[in-house]
Amino acid sequence: NAGVTQTPxxxxxxxxxxxxxxxxxxxxHEYMYWYRQDPGMGLRLIHYSVGEGxxxxxxxxxxxxVSRLKKQNFLLGLxxxxxxxxxxxxxxxxxxxxxxGSPLHFGNGTRLTVT
Amino acid sequence: AQTVTQxxxxxxxxxxxTVTLSCTYDTSENNYYLFWYKQPPSRQMILVxxxxxxxxxxATENRFSVNFQKAAKSFSLKIxxxxxxxxxxxxxxxxxxxxxxxxTFGTGTRLTIIP
Numbered sequence: 001n002a003g004v005t006q007t008p009x010x011x012x013x014x015x016x017x018x019x020x021x022x023x024x025x026x027x028x029h030e031y032m033y034w035y036r037q038d039p040g041m042g043l044r045l046i047h048y049s050v051g052e053g054x055x056x057x058x059x060x061x062x063x064x065x066v067s068r069l070k071k072q073n074f075l076l077g078l079x080x081x082x083x084x085x086x087x088x089x090x091x092x093x094x095x096x097x098x099x100x101g102s103p104l105h106f107g108n109g110t111r112l113t114v115t
Numbered sequence: 116a117q118t119v120t121q122x123x124x125x126x127x128x129x130x131x132x133t134v135t136l137s138c139t140y141d142t143s144e145n146n147y148y149l150f151w152y153k154q155p156p157s158r159q160m161i162l163v164x165x166x167x168x169x170x171x172x173x174a175t176e177n178r179f180s181v182n183f184q185k186a187a188k189s190f191s192l193k194i195x196x197x198x199x200x201x202x203x204x205x206x207x208x209x210x211x212x213x214x215x216x217x218x219t220f221g222t223g224t225r226l227t228i229i230p
Binding site for chain 2: 033035040041042043044045048058088090092103104106108109
């Protein structure tokens, strides 16, 4: 009963380094999302995907890239990390059935610090 | 674009009392979904309650209920008989029935239950 799993849970990077955050869901959900959470700003959408092989930009996409090569996985990449990307990152997934208004299911987050 | 506003950054209440968290939103759509998520210190995002805009009846889940005022675009959360485990950040969120189904979040209210 894993749901949405994010790896790693914590990471410290130096400015300019790159890394990839992995999100995996076992619920056969069509939609997947990456959010970042910063104090006083709530959760802001970085990128999202409405199906395997598709991605789209959210509210704050600059400095990030994503890929959805398999339906169950959604990767978030930072090519050249900056201190402004210090944040907690959440992955979420949802079914594609719009009519049910199904909620998003979240992973437990990744705390990233860029020094 | 839709916006969600939570005007109370922090609140505190004595255990067993009732507390109401406010949320307002802005949209031009007639049909949508509204959610309250809870984020305890564990960082996990937990769905508390969901409201469908075309339903006039307010949603209720045990001690949690909402006051949904569609014309006023208001969606407040009432917690009755508050418990220490209710201490958390609470986020209000909006989801359209059209398009990509992303959630738009408010900035959150930090609720502390005092023993």
